[in-house]
Amino acid sequence: MAGTASMxxxxxxxxxxxxxxxxxxxxxxxxxxxxxxxxxxxxxPGHIHAFYLEYVYYQNREAVAAQPAPGVYSDRIQRGGRDYGTIP
Structure with a gap:
């Protein structure tokens, strides 16, 4: 429920x-x-780009092994916020 509220x-x-x-x-x-x-x-165009990034972020948050999304340059969005800022 907290994920839905934040979304x-x-x-x-x-x-x-x-x-x-x-x-x-x-x-x-x-x-x-x-x-x-x-x-x-x-x-x-700002809205379209923003909602695309949010879609990719939340889609990758749910995925186990996400494919890199085209046109997204932020590692945090590509990973869905998982493992961000940790040393592998």
């Missing part, structure tokens, strides 16, 4: 300000900077 909060935040939603899942990364530029160029 809904993230979606609501992204509806109003897409870069903030991307920042919450990727941190200060290339994906965050790309989203800022897309939002400046047009509000709709």
């Amino acid at each position: 809904l909060c993230l979606i609501i935040i992204t509806l109003f300000f897409p870069p903030l939603g991307v920042f919450l899942i990727s941190g200060c990364s290339v994906d965050f900077l790309i989203n800022i530029l897309l939002t400046i160029l047009g509000y709709l």
Whole structure:
């Protein structure tokens, strides 16, 4: 239930300000900077990019062995937040 609540909060935040939603899942990364530029160029491209990143994040969070998603540069999103910041 906590995962669903956090996902809904993230979606609501992204509806109003897409870069903030991307920042919450990727941190200060290339994906965050790309989203800022897309939002400046047009509000709709920023939304599309942000929701794609959130989809990949939550999809990889559920997957056991996730395939790398095209167009995603943040390791944190590619891993779904798992094992982020740990030494292998």
